[in-house]
Every structure is written in C-alpha cells, then in structure tokens.
Amino acid sequence: MxxxxxxxxxxxxxxxxxxxxxxxxxxxxxxxxxxxxxxxxxxxxxxxxxxxxxxxxxxxxxxxxxxxxxxxxxxxxxxxxxxxxxxxxxxxxxxxxxxxxxxxxxxxxxxxxxxxxxxxxxxxxxxxxxxxxxxxxxxxxxxxxxxxxxxxxxxxxxxxxxxxxxxxxRSSFNFRQACELVAGGYIGEIKEVNAGLGGPVVACDLPSMEAPANLDWNLWVGPSPYRAFHPELSPPVERDIYPNWRNYRNFGGGMITDWGAHMFDIGQWGLQMDNSGPSVYIPPKDRATHGLKMIYENGVVLNHVKLPFGNGVEFIGTEGKIEVSRGHLKTMPNEKLAKMEIKPEDRKLYFCENHYQNWLDAIKDRSKPISDVEVGHRTSSLCNLANIAYELERSLQWDPEKEEFIGDASASMMLSRPYRGEWDFMDY
Structure with missing residues (x-):
C-alpha cells in the first residue's frame, strides 16, 4: 500500500x-x-x-x-x-x-x-x-x-x-507485595537495589542461509539494517522456543532489555521512579557482562548483577532487605512481611491482579493501565542506556528530564537508530 x-x-x-x-x-x-x-x-x-x-x-x-x-x-x-x-x-x-x-x-x-x-x-x-x-x-x-x-x-x-x-x-503478587513494602517504608530508606538478569546485546555473527518459502524475510527484517536469514533469528514453527533474535543488535537488546524490561522495571516501580530514571551509568571494563552501576539523583544505586535466586530483584534498606522473583519472596529480618496483607487504604502503588483485563478495562473507561506507555518507555530507556554504557565502557551522565546525555556527543548518537527504506517511526 x-x-x-x-x-x-x-x-x-x-x-x-x-x-x-x-x-x-x-x-x-x-x-x-x-x-x-x-x-x-x-x-x-x-x-x-x-x-x-x-x-x-x-x-x-x-x-x-x-x-x-x-x-x-x-x-x-x-x-x-x-x-x-x-x-x-x-x-x-x-x-x-x-x-x-x-x-x-x-x-x-x-x-x-x-x-x-x-x-x-x-x-x-x-x-x-x-x-x-x-x-x-x-x-x-x-x-x-x-x-x-x-x-x-x-x-x-x-x-x-x-x-x-x-x-x-506488576500485576503479580510477589512483585506487587515487594514494591508496596519498599514504597511503604517497611525496610527503611532504600540505599541499593540489585537486579539479577543476563548480559548485554551482542553483534549478530550468524552465517547467512536461504530463507524458507513460507517466510517473507525482507519484511521480517523490516526497518532494521538488512542481513541474511538464519533460523536462530526466526525458527521454524515446529521449533517451539523463544527465538534468539533477542540476543542480537538491530533485532533485540540482549538479556539487558529482554529481562531488564522485567527486573529493572520492578526496581523502577518500587523506587517510584516511573517518570524518571538513573542519572549516572558506570559500566565495568574488559567487556564484562555484569557489574553496571546506575545511580539515581537521590543517591540510590541500582546494580546489574547475578543473584543466587536467578532473575529477580533485591531491595536493600536501612532496616531490612527484600528478595523477589517469580517464584521467590523473602523479607529480612521480619519474615512475616512477605505475607502481610496490605490494606487498600495503605497501598502506595497501582493495584492490578490481571494485566490483560486491566488493559481492556482501561480501553472501556479511557484511563491509563498499570503499565502505561510512559512506564514502558522509562523502563526500556533504562535498559537501552545500560546497553550503551556497556558498549562504550565509560561513565555516562544522563538527564532523565530532558532525556539527553550531558557532554557526550558520541553517546548521544546512540539514542536513535537509522530506519531502512520506507519505514519512519517519527512520522506521526
């Protein structure tokens, strides 16, 4: 058309x-x-x-x-x-x-x-x-x-x-409970957050292969720079897996974006930073895949680490600690906090138990759902900035209000990407 x-x-x-x-x-x-x-x-x-x-x-x-x-x-x-x-x-x-x-x-x-x-x-x-x-x-x-x-x-x-x-x-009990406890001050003032997830994006070095007849490969690549087909990027229908395009630059952002969109997101939510983000990014050296330190303007540190309980988040406060993942919720030293009922009048955060019904309800009453576009943007921005920091291996100063790097022209060039052919995301 x-x-x-x-x-x-x-x-x-x-x-x-x-x-x-x-x-x-x-x-x-x-x-x-x-x-x-x-x-x-x-x-x-x-x-x-x-x-x-x-x-x-x-x-x-x-x-x-x-x-x-x-x-x-x-x-x-x-x-x-x-x-x-x-x-x-x-x-x-x-x-x-x-x-x-x-x-x-x-x-x-x-x-x-x-x-x-x-x-x-x-x-x-x-x-x-x-x-x-x-x-x-x-x-x-x-x-x-x-x-x-x-x-x-x-x-x-x-x-x-x-x-x-x-x-x-955000619509599941473990993460909502953890973030409500954080926002409610149950473990004191938050000093540090550890987010456990995989590493940053890598260049795609897969060999070129012929695309199958059932796949329009040019359309699959779409707005990204063209490269030839490989089944790791688009596996056949009988191979029922999460495709590995997510690992490679120009198609995904590695585990930093794939799982960071979950775990960094919970850090953002618990800290009530849905309209902001860290202002300093300090990456490790020598192509390390973990160790990035992100600092908010209030001094709270968000670390990208490996956690013993897998993909998850650890909130560290002046009076306690919370560990949370999809199958794990532990509060220390008061273990009863994990199952404590938080009354509606004491809630600090958007309450939702069904992510999909929440969207439909928002459509009907024209309201904002729990993971509104601004929330999604702030979380994906944090993930994408983390990838930039890992790639450049130098400290970056970020203005979360203006959404621009401070005094770093080359890093600023990585805030967007070229689109191929007719595609243009700025045409709205």
Missing part, C-alpha cells in the same frame, strides 16, 4: 473510529455489560500464541478478528488457536489473515492490537496503530531506543490511545 494513502486513511480513521459504544469514547462510564473488544494480533509466533491464550483464559471480553505475521506457517497455527478461543467465548467470526500489518490497521472492525513482533518492529507498528485509532498492547521491551520510546509516548498521547506495555510482573 502506498505510504501517502495509508497516512491519509489513518488520519481519517483516528478521527472517526469508534471502539465500542460511543458512550465509552465520550468518557461516559456507561459501558454495556455484554460489549466485546475486537482485537488483532500483529506477530503470531511463540509470544503471540501465549498472549492469545492469556486473553482467552484470563478475560472473556475479546474477539480475535484479525492476525498478521510474515511467516505463513506461524500465522496458520495462530489462526487455529484463535478460532478455538473465539468458539469458547461464543464467537465464530472469520479471522482476517495477512502478512502486511497496515492492512489490519485499515480495518474498521479492529478496535485494538496486540503487538508481539520481534523488538525491532515495536515502535513502527505501535505508532502506526495509534495513528489509525487503535488501542495498543505492546510486548516488552517497549522500544529499542530512547528516541523510539519517546515517539511512542507522543503518538499515544496525540491520538488519545490506551497503551499497555507487557511488563506483566
């Missing part, structure tokens, strides 16, 4: 599109109990199928009406899963399938999109979706650069969209 035509149609769609009954978009709380939200999935590989299952089992208010993937076999597998989910919810709509996501954004029967593409596609797809008047659920890490993240925030606000980022740990 011609770009000018898409932009013209998107502008009209953003102005005229109705999500569910008009009372909802009119900020009226009167939402019919039986209303459904028509959702399209963009990216139908491993994570797309997982998210489809979550929306099936944890909500009952969506209908999958469209799906997009550049791999026809993965798309066909997803359509089968989505058809079963629709039937379980009493719907039998014919799901529109395509490899061109903009064809989905043109459709008036799509209210919202779930973006589960590889990371390098997030910004372009999400911004185009906002322009087309669609609400957005975008997998983490939200953005591959600071510039992309800020553009995603700006587009969301400009087109008045509801945007949930897939930092779903």
């Amino acid at each position: 011609e770009r000018r035509k898409f932009i013209k149609q998107s502008a009209a769609s953003a102005a005229a599109f109705t999500i569910i009954p008009g009372a909802v978009l009119g900020r009226n709380s009167a939402t019919p109990a039986n209303s459904k939200i028509n959702v399209a999935f963009i990216g139908t590989g491993k994570q797309g199928c997982i998210l489809q299952n979550f929306f099936k089992t944890r909500t009952s208010e969506t209908i999958t009406v469209a799906a997009c993937d550049v791999d026809s076999q993965k798309l066909n597998k997803f359509i089968g899963i989505a058809n079963e989910a629709n039937k379980e919810h009493g719907n039998s709509v014919k799901i529109f399938a395509t490899k061109h996501y903009r064809e989905i954004l043109e459709r008036s029967d799509v209210d919202a999109v779930v973006i589960a593409t590889p990371d390098h596609w997030h910004a372009q797809v999400a911004i185009d979706a906002c322009k087309a008047g669609k609400d957005v659920y975008c997998e983490k890490p939200m953005a591959s650069t600071v510039a992309e993240g800020r553009a995603m925030v700006n587009a969301t606000r400009k087109y008045d969209r509801v945007f949930q980022t897939g930092n779903m740990q």
Whole structure:
C-alpha cells in the first residue's frame, strides 16, 4: 500500500473510529455489560500464541478478528488457536489473515492490537496503530531506543490511545507485595537495589542461509539494517522456543532489555521512579557482562548483577532487605512481611491482579493501565542506556528530564537508530 494513502486513511480513521459504544469514547462510564473488544494480533509466533491464550483464559471480553505475521506457517497455527478461543467465548467470526500489518490497521472492525513482533518492529507498528485509532498492547521491551520510546509516548498521547506495555510482573503478587513494602517504608530508606538478569546485546555473527518459502524475510527484517536469514533469528514453527533474535543488535537488546524490561522495571516501580530514571551509568571494563552501576539523583544505586535466586530483584534498606522473583519472596529480618496483607487504604502503588483485563478495562473507561506507555518507555530507556554504557565502557551522565546525555556527543548518537527504506517511526 502506498505510504501517502495509508497516512491519509489513518488520519481519517483516528478521527472517526469508534471502539465500542460511543458512550465509552465520550468518557461516559456507561459501558454495556455484554460489549466485546475486537482485537488483532500483529506477530503470531511463540509470544503471540501465549498472549492469545492469556486473553482467552484470563478475560472473556475479546474477539480475535484479525492476525498478521510474515511467516505463513506461524500465522496458520495462530489462526487455529484463535478460532478455538473465539468458539469458547461464543464467537465464530472469520479471522482476517495477512502478512502486511497496515492492512489490519485499515480495518474498521479492529478496535485494538496486540503487538508481539520481534523488538525491532515495536515502535513502527505501535505508532502506526495509534495513528489509525487503535488501542495498543505492546510486548516488552517497549522500544529499542530512547528516541523510539519517546515517539511512542507522543503518538499515544496525540491520538488519545490506551497503551499497555507487557511488563506483566506488576500485576503479580510477589512483585506487587515487594514494591508496596519498599514504597511503604517497611525496610527503611532504600540505599541499593540489585537486579539479577543476563548480559548485554551482542553483534549478530550468524552465517547467512536461504530463507524458507513460507517466510517473507525482507519484511521480517523490516526497518532494521538488512542481513541474511538464519533460523536462530526466526525458527521454524515446529521449533517451539523463544527465538534468539533477542540476543542480537538491530533485532533485540540482549538479556539487558529482554529481562531488564522485567527486573529493572520492578526496581523502577518500587523506587517510584516511573517518570524518571538513573542519572549516572558506570559500566565495568574488559567487556564484562555484569557489574553496571546506575545511580539515581537521590543517591540510590541500582546494580546489574547475578543473584543466587536467578532473575529477580533485591531491595536493600536501612532496616531490612527484600528478595523477589517469580517464584521467590523473602523479607529480612521480619519474615512475616512477605505475607502481610496490605490494606487498600495503605497501598502506595497501582493495584492490578490481571494485566490483560486491566488493559481492556482501561480501553472501556479511557484511563491509563498499570503499565502505561510512559512506564514502558522509562523502563526500556533504562535498559537501552545500560546497553550503551556497556558498549562504550565509560561513565555516562544522563538527564532523565530532558532525556539527553550531558557532554557526550558520541553517546548521544546512540539514542536513535537509522530506519531502512520506507519505514519512519517519527512520522506521526
């Protein structure tokens, strides 16, 4: 589709599109109990199928009406899963399938999109979706650069969209409890936070191979610099794994962004820094993969480390310590804090127990969900700045309000990345 035509149609769609009954978009709380939200999935590989299952089992208010993937076999597998989910919810709509996501954004029967593409596609797809008047659920890490993240925030606000980022740990008990205890002062003044996760991004040195016929490889690469196919980047449908594109520059950000979007995010949440971030980044030397020290303006130190309990977070305060992961929550010296009930009137943070229903509720009442686009941006920015620090191996001064490095022109050049061909995330 011609770009000018898409932009013209998107502008009209953003102005005229109705999500569910008009009372909802009119900020009226009167939402019919039986209303459904028509959702399209963009990216139908491993994570797309997982998210489809979550929306099936944890909500009952969506209908999958469209799906997009550049791999026809993965798309066909997803359509089968989505058809079963629709039937379980009493719907039998014919799901529109395509490899061109903009064809989905043109459709008036799509209210919202779930973006589960590889990371390098997030910004372009999400911004185009906002322009087309669609609400957005975008997998983490939200953005591959600071510039992309800020553009995603700006587009969301400009087109008045509801945007949930897939930092779903905020909607689980262990992490919510830990962060509430931190925010409530139960372990005193926080001095240090240790985030345990894997290492930074690396260059992609995989050998070139011929792409299979079912995969549009040029479209998979999309806005990133072109390189040839390798199955580690896009494995066949029968190899049901999390693909390793996430390890390589231009497609992912290593474990720094993949798990940092979870664990650094919890550090940010507990410290109540969702609109800010560290102002100093001090990396280790000799291509070390751990040891980065990040310092907030209030003096709190966030360390990138390996923890004995795996991927997780450790909060260290003047009166105690909290260890938390998906399967572990320990409070010291008062072990009872881990299971202590925090009453609603004592809560300091956004309370949510269902990340997916929370997004749908926010769509209906036009509110901000728990992992709003600004939250996703600040967390992905921290991750991306960490990768820059590891790459440059020198201390960096960062202004979290202006979102710029202080006195470092070469580091500043790494805050964005060139886009290939017709793609332009700044066109919103």
